[in-house]
Amino acid sequence: MTSKPYLTGHYAPVADEITAVDLTVEGTLPPELTGRLIRNGHNPKPGVTPAHWFKGSGMVHGVRLRDGRAEWYRNRWVHTPALDGAPYLTEQGPDLTASAAGTHVIEHGGRLLALCEANLPFELTPDLETVGAYDFGGRLRTAMTAHPKEDPATGELHFFGSSPFPPFLVYHVADAKGELVHTAEIPGATASLKHDFAITRRHVVFVEGNVTFDPEEHSGIPYGWSDDQPSRIGVMPRGSDGARHIRWFSIEPGNMLHVGNAYEDGQGRIVLEGPTVDREGFQLSWNWWVGAPGRGTEPNTRSYTRSWVIDLVAGTVDEQIIDDLAVEFPTLNEKYLGAENRYGYAVSFPDQEGFGGYGVVKYDRTTGARRIHHVGDARLPSEAVFVPAAGATNEDDGYLLTVISDLKQDASQLLVLDAAGLERVATVHLPRRVTAGIHGSWVSDS
Numbered sequence: 430m431t432s433k434p435y436l437t438g439h440y441a442p443v444a445d446e447i448t449a450v451d452l453t454v455e456g457t458l459p460p461e462l463t464g465r466l467i468r469n470g471h472n473p474k475p476g477v478t479p480a481h482w483f484k485g486s487g488m489v490h491g492v493r494l495r496d497g498r499a500e501w502y503r504n505r506w507v508h509t510p511a512l513d514g515a516p517y518l519t520e521q522g523p524d525l526t527a528s529a530a531g532t533h534v535i536e537h538g539g540r541l542l543a544l545c546e547a548n549l550p551f552e553l554t555p556d557l558e559t560v561g562a563y564d565f566g567g568r569l570r571t572a573m574t575a576h577p578k579e580d581p582a583t584g585e586l587h588f589f590g591s592s593p594f595p596p597f598l599v600y601h602v603a604d605a606k607g608e609l610v611h612t613a614e615i616p617g618a619t620a621s622l623k624h625d626f627a628i629t630r631r632h633v634v635f636v637e638g639n640v641t642f643d644p645e646e647h648s649g650i651p652y653g654w655s656d657d658q659p660s661r662i663g664v665m666p667r668g669s670d671g672a673r674h675i676r677w678f679s680i681e682p683g684n685m686l687h688v689g690n691a692y693e694d695g696q697g698r699i700v701l702e703g704p705t706v707d708r709e710g711f712q713l714s715w716n717w718w719v720g721a722p723g724r725g726t727e728p729n730t731r732s733y734t735r736s737w738v739i740d741l742v743a744g745t746v747d748e749q750i751i752d753d754l755a756v757e758f759p760t761l762n763e764k765y766l767g768a769e770n771r772y773g774y775a776v777s778f779p780d781q782e783g784f785g786g787y788g789v790v791k792y793d794r795t796t797g798a799r800r801i802h803h804v805g806d807a808r809l810p811s812e813a814v815f816v817p818a819a820g821a822t823n824e825d826d827g828y829l830l831t832v833i834s835d836l837k838q839d840a841s842q843l844l845v846l847d848a849a850g851l852e853r854v855a856t857v858h859l860p861r862r863v864t865a866g867i868h869g870s871w872v873s874d875s
């Protein structure tokens with residue numbers, strides 16, 4: 430028996446891989462939703478109890494939509510050596526192929542990649558079968574973040590590899606076809622945990638928080654909060670010579686897990702936003718992630734959005750907490766990635782006082798308005814993925830796709846919301862409950 434919170438309730442793993450076809454649709458699926466929604470998450474094999482949520486083997490769940498129909502659902506483990514028990518640390522050092530591969534899944538250059546930040550990506554087929562570890566034709570010699578950024582203007586994929594050991598941070602760029610064309614070590618980086626980062630139209634932005642390498646942590650993820658670890662933002666120009674021009678700016682203590690967006694404002698300052706935890710919030714989440722006493726009721730119970738405005742000329746950073754709703758999984762219309770976005774989306778979590786609850790949140794950054802689509806009792810939405818509507822003219826012309834874990838019905842649905850008003854457009858009934866998980870992507874046929 431286990432009381433690990435990440436193996437129970439919404440997070441209880443499923444025991445097998447299945448395929449189901451011709452799914453029931455309520456409402457009308459817009460025909461431009463022709464492609465696959467793929468979501469990754471941790472789903473250890475039956476009988477396996479990982480010591481940390483993030484060590485659970487990755488499983489991808491896919492829903493295939495085409496011309497108003499939901500053609501199939503399938504779920505597949507990412508078949509890595511770690512799924513069969515291969516250790517990450519070997520006598521030769523880390524095995525970058527021994528991946529949980531359970532954090533994110535993206536498509537770039539025609540390749541579908543399951544990601545986990547300590548490892549190489551794992552390539553999947555369109556039907557979610559595992560091809561194997563992918564190292565960009567031998568060019569990628571570091572791990573790959575689970576949060577690469579595809580530049581909507583150039584199609585380039587910007588990413589990094591981080592490690593608790595030198596070189597702590599290595600920046601990479603793959604071109605639109607998927608060729609790795611640039612790699613640079615980043616001067617001044619430390620062992621601070623770097624889960625996400627940002628690109629703007631002209632800069633690359635790294636964030637180092639107070640969570641850093643802790644060799645005493647034995648959950649399999651050797652990190653912990655340290656008051657001695659400086660919190661900093663690193664800003665460097667994009668381009669092949671950018672790394673040697675990086676500048677590091679001190680910020681308040683915290684740990685930002687995910688970036689909402691970053692951009693240059695009208696005055697050339699860099700604006701960065703993302704849900705961030707303080708020391709106590711980190712400890713509540715971490716204790717949940719490892720199933721320790723003193724955990725929050727859910728992860729992210731004290732994750733509040735902060736903004737940083739970095740004035741590169743004056744050398745200053747203005748930092749503020751800008752929302753009182755506990756949220757995570759920020760998303761946006763990715764056409765606006767790196768540029769000023771009016772709208773942002775997130776998943777709200779119940780905080781320690783029970784405020785908020787699960788919902789899909791929309792922010793209007795111009796008016797300051799916040800709207801929540803409450804998903805109902807005992808229902809948990811996954812990251813809301815934005816898909817533009819056909820012929821979209823406004824930034825929020827599109828749909829939000831989220832997979833609901835429904836404990837009362839022991840079932841799941843793919844919920845399609847209108848991104849403008851957050852009304853439900855369609856519901857696709859899935860053949861079983863989908864384990865609540867981490868990140869996902871829409872992979873359009875076009």
Ligand SMILES: [Fe+2]
Pocket residue numbers: 532575576624686687868
């Ligand atoms: Fe993430």
